[in-house]
Amino acid sequence: MTCPKCGAPLQEIALDAGAKVLSCPSCAGAFYPRNELAVEIALSQVGDTERACPQCGGRLRAGTMYSGKLELEQCSVCGGVWLDAGEVGKLRSLSGVEGLLKGPAAGATFLSGGGQSEDIQRGVERFAPKLSENAPMSDKTGRLIDSATMDNPDANRAPSVTVDGVVYKHFQTAVAQVVCALGEFNWKVEVGEHARVRDFIAPPNLLSNEVTGKDSVWSRGRWLEGSEVWQAFQLEGSPPPAVKVAPAQPNHWSDDVDKMWTAYGVSAILALFIGIGMHAAAPDRDIATFNFDYDRAEAEKSKVSPEFAIDGRTSNLEVLTTTNLANKWAYFSIALINSETDEALDFGREVSYYYGSDSDGAWSEGAPYDRAVIPRVPPGRYYLRVEPEDGDAQKFSYYIKLRRGVPQWLPVFLVLLVLLFPPLIAYWRRYSFEVDRWAESDHPWVSEGPDDDDDDD
Amino acid sequence: MTWSNAYRAFCLVALAWLAQALLYGWIWADVDQVKQVPKSVRDNPGSYRSHYASYRRYHWGK
Numbered sequence: 407m408t409c410p411k412c413g414a415p416l417q418e419i420a421l422d423a424g425a426k427v428l429s430c431p432s433c434a435g436a437f438y439p440r441n442e443l444a445v446e447i448a449l450s451q452v453g454d455t456e457r458a459c460p461q462c463g464g465r466l467r468a469g470t471m472y473s474g475k476l477e478l479e480q481c482s483v484c485g486g487v488w489l490d491a492g493e494v495g496k497l498r499s500l501s502g503v504e505g506l507l508k509g510p511a512a513g514a515t516f517l518s519g520g521g522q523s524e525d526i527q528r529g530v531e532r533f534a535p536k537l538s539e540n541a542p543m544s545d546k547t548g549r550l551i552d553s554a555t556m557d558n559p560d561a562n563r564a565p566s567v568t569v570d571g572v573v574y575k576h577f578q579t580a581v582a583q584v585v586c587a588l589g590e591f592n593w594k595v596e597v598g599e600h601a602r603v604r605d606f607i608a609p610p611n612l613l614s615n616e617v618t619g620k621d622s623v624w625s626r627g628r629w630l631e632g633s634e635v636w637q638a639f640q641l642e643g644s645p646p647p648a649v650k651v652a653p654a655q656p657n658h659w660s661d662d663v664d665k666m667w668t669a670y671g672v673s674a675i676l677a678l679f680i681g682i683g684m685h686a687a688a689p690d691r692d693i694a695t696f697n698f699d700y701d702r703a704e705a706e707k708s709k710v711s712p713e714f715a716i717d718g719r720t721s722n723l724e725v726l727t728t729t730n731l732a733n734k735w736a737y738f739s740i741a742l743i744n745s746e747t748d749e750a751l752d753f754g755r756e757v758s759y760y761y762g763s764d765s766d767g768a769w770s771e772g773a774p775y776d777r778a779v780i781p782r783v784p785p786g787r788y789y790l791r792v793e794p795e796d797g798d799a800q801k802f803s804y805y806i807k808l809r810r811g812v813p814q815w816l817p818v819f820l821v822l823l824v825l826l827f828p829p830l831i832a833y834w835r836r837y838s839f840e841v842d843r844w845a846e847s848d849h850p851w852v853s854e855g856p857d858d859d860d861d862d863d
Numbered sequence: 864m865t866w867s868n869a870y871r872a873f874c875l876v877a878l879a880w881l882a883q884a885l886l887y888g889w890i891w892a893d894v895d896q897v898k899q900v901p902k903s904v905r906d907n908p909g910s911y912r913s914h915y916a917s918y919r920r921y922h923w924g925k
Contacts, residue, residue, distance in 0.1 A: 659866075661867065662866040662867040666866070669870055669874050672874075673877070681881075685885075709908060710904070710905060719886075719887070720888070721886075721887060721888040722888025722889075741897070741900075748902065749896065749899075749900065750896070750898075750911075751895070751897075752896070753893060753894045753895065754893075781887075781889050781890045781891075781894070782889065783888070793908070793913055811888060814888070814890050816890065816891070817884040817885055817889055818885075821877050821878070825873070828866075828870050832870075
């Protein structure tokens with residue numbers, strides 16, 4: 407394919423998802439195949455030329471548009487249009503169409519000014535908000551709602567936008583300015599041109615509004631995992647690891663936290679029911695009581711109780727040691743010995759009781775008794791072996807009372823406490839994720855104070 | 864498995880433990896198990912050597 411003007415080989419250039427043009431690298435002219443232009447071509451004062459169409463070889467016909475302000479050539483066979491260098495810009499300005507290329511597979515939406523608001527191509531996502539800066543605030547028809555006013559104090563009021571019933575929160579407002587243009591563009595680009603860009607998020611979706619002069623462009627995006635992008639483009643290797651949190655990145659802890667709190671609530675209720683039920687079913691009855699006397703003068707101070715029976719299922723056993731100590735202390739080494747299996751459960755308990763009065767009134771410390779609970783005592787025949795040691799009491803009396811299956815609330819509280827930690831951790835993770843997300847926005851959750859500078863002395 | 868599903872499973876395990884702990888009287892206690900206690904202890908209690916005898920000394924009070 408050769409240039410109909412200078413004869414140089416034409417280059418096929420693919421633009422914007424499917425649109426293709428034939429461009430001459432020598433004279434900068436371009437051939438646009440039929441249906442690639444968004445502008446209707448209707449030539450006036452048409453005349454044949456000697457040039458051939460680079461696509462089909464048909465004869466090019468020259469004509470004018472826009473009252474003779476634009477001259478161009480169109481193939482009489484395939485309908486493609488040849489534009490010389492500079493005529494593209496003329497066509498854009500005379501037609502008022504910024505995006506000249508239709509790109510049927512582009513999935514993009516073009517809003518054109520100059521009274522051509524009917525010329526809209528709906529994108530793949532069927533997102534084509536008919537919004538201007540003066541759009542009303544109601545949502546009755548499901549149109550895009552922007553809660554910002556013309557004053558638009560975005561940074562302070564944090565406006566929101568509602569699309570299809572989803573509320574997008576304002577993330578940031580910035581002014582983008584063109585500082586350099588390099589490459590080929592299908593719209594007019596000027597250095598110094600600026601646009602106000604506002605981003606709104608409803609993870610994993612993101613709305614972006616770009617306002618330039620009287621044009622307002624809305625675009626919607628969706629956050630993708632790196633693996634999804636790699637898979638879609640069939641790239642080798644794996645995507646780089648994520649750094650920080652993207653604005654529209656979904657917080658995977660959100661659902662988990664709510665579900666975990668629900669599970670904790672249900673578990674707490676069940677734990678209380680189990681505790682109440684087990685308490686009601688607990689034996690909680692006396693087994694035996696044994697009385698002893700201690701005398702330091704005795705050579706053998708250890709005592710052995712008569713044999714007694716513990717029946718029923720395996721349960722705990724409460725050992726209540728009560729003394730008549732007053733301002734004294736004693737230590738008891740106690741062994742619960744199973745006379746059938748010759749196995750013992752050995753433990754030690756301290757009893758101390760002091761009392762008196764001073765300028766502040768009466769006081770006391772400790773108690774003349776001690777309560778110990780032995781877990782998981784199987785049924786059988788047992789006897790007690792008690793070995794007291796005194797600190798400063800030469801003689802005292804004591805008795806030991808045994809009680810079977812005493813209800814305990816400690817396991818219930820322990821379970822409630824242990825189950826509380828995972829939801830708290832998950833809540834913290836969710837909160838930290840959101841702090842990181844909004845840290846780069848106009849609405850940070852945590853404001854950073856000034857750095858403390860070390861003074862160099 | 865998501866964290867919420869894992870937590871639900873953990874809750875079930877914890878509740879099962881709670882039920883058996885309350886059923887069999889679990890409690891945190893400092894108790895030693897001693898095996899093969901000689902039957903002579905019934906008649907001669909001094910022959911038994913407790914793990915706790917002379918092991919602890921009273922360490923607070925007036």
